[in-house]
Amino acid sequence: MSERFSKIKSFTLIYVLFYLLISLASLAFPATSLAKAHVYIAERNSRVQKFMTHRRILETGPTTFAIRSSAWRANIERADYYKSLYMEQKAKADITGNRRLKKIFLSLANKYYQRYRNCLKQIADAPLFWKVTDNTDSVYVKIKIKKRTYSKSRAIRKQHYWDLYKLVKAKALRTNNPTQRRRYLNQAKIYKRRSRSIKSTYYRHVKTVDYGWTAVNLVRAYIWRTNTPGTYRFYVYAKDRAGNSQRNVARNYLIVR
Numbered sequence: 001m002s003e004r005f006s007k008i009k010s011f012t013l014i015y016v017l018f019y020l021l022i023s024l025a026s027l028a029f030p031a032t033s034l035a036k037a038h039v040y041i042a043e044r045n046s047r048v049q050k051f052m053t054h055r056r057i058l059e060t061g062p063t064t065f066a067i068r069s070s071a072w073r074a075n076i077e078r079a080d081y082y083k084s085l086y087m088e089q090k091a092k093a094d095i096t097g098n099r100r101l102k103k104i105f106l107s108l109a110n111k112y113y114q115r116y117r118n119c120l121k122q123i124a125d126a127p128l129f130w131k132v133t134d135n136t137d138s139v140y141v142k143i144k145i146k147k148r149t150y151s152k153s154r155a156i157r158k159q160h161y162w163d164l165y166k167l168v169k170a171k172a173l174r175t176n177n178p179t180q181r182r183r184y185l186n187q188a189k190i191y192k193r194r195s196r197s198i199k200s201t202y203y204r205h206v207k208t209v210d211y212g213w214t215a216v217n218l219v220r221a222y223i224w225r226t227n228t229p230g231t232y233r234f235y236v237y238a239k240d241r242a243g244n245s246q247r248n249v250a251r252n253y254l255i256v257r
Contacts, residue, residue, distance in 0.1 A: 061244035062134035064236040066252035071126035079119035086112040141211040146203035155200040165191035
């Protein structure tokens with residue numbers, strides 16, 4: 001009897017504890033609170049879904065890359081060498097009666113003649129390496145080339161503000177009035193900031209290349225012929241068939257020596 005009574009007592013105690021837990025839960029989280037919680041979670045999920053959709057829309061479009069490169073101008077001293085090679089291949093083409101050999105000799109003659117012209121004009125064949133990645137099969141590519149140019153007017157204005165900075169700084173060091181010294185130092189800071197903000201060089205637009213429709217996910221090279229040495233910067237623009245522009249405008253440097 002004692003064992004049976006102890007089992008009944010333990011079951012009764014468990015039932016009472018379970019009932020108390022349910023009562024506390026109903027008091028702490030009423031039905032209205034639970035309903036509000038479900039509504040809040042649903043609204044939050046919808047906001048997250050809208051944000052991810054908007055982000056996917058913004059991220060649509062090709063991605064461009066640019067690779068730095070350099071080039072050297074043709075040496076004018078080698079013009080006579082390429083001229084002699086051109087004359088030699090031209091003579092071989094005139095002598096031979098074989099059509100296949102004649103075509104080969106003429107092709108070599110045109111190649112050496114082009115190099116001879118490049119040496120006379122000191123032209124450099126500068127390669128511009130770039131790449132476009134996208135989910136589509138082809139994109140429309142444009143390349144803009146800008147040259148680093150020295151501006152005399154900007155340099156004069158920059159030097160003018162620097163001279164004013166040194167003049168006002170000297171006045172601040174000479175004066176014994178603390179208020180006047182503070183005013184001179186504040187004015188000197190303004191002139192120094194203006195002098196540093198002015199750049200004596202800028203990038204001037206030289207050429208825009210319409211590369212046209214091309215395949216994606218491949219490293220391409222556009223050969224740009226120029227005889228002007230200096231530092232250039234080129235930008236790569238792309239647009240897919242849906243009209244989406246590139247996510248970023250890739251840029252890099254080209255040095256022609």
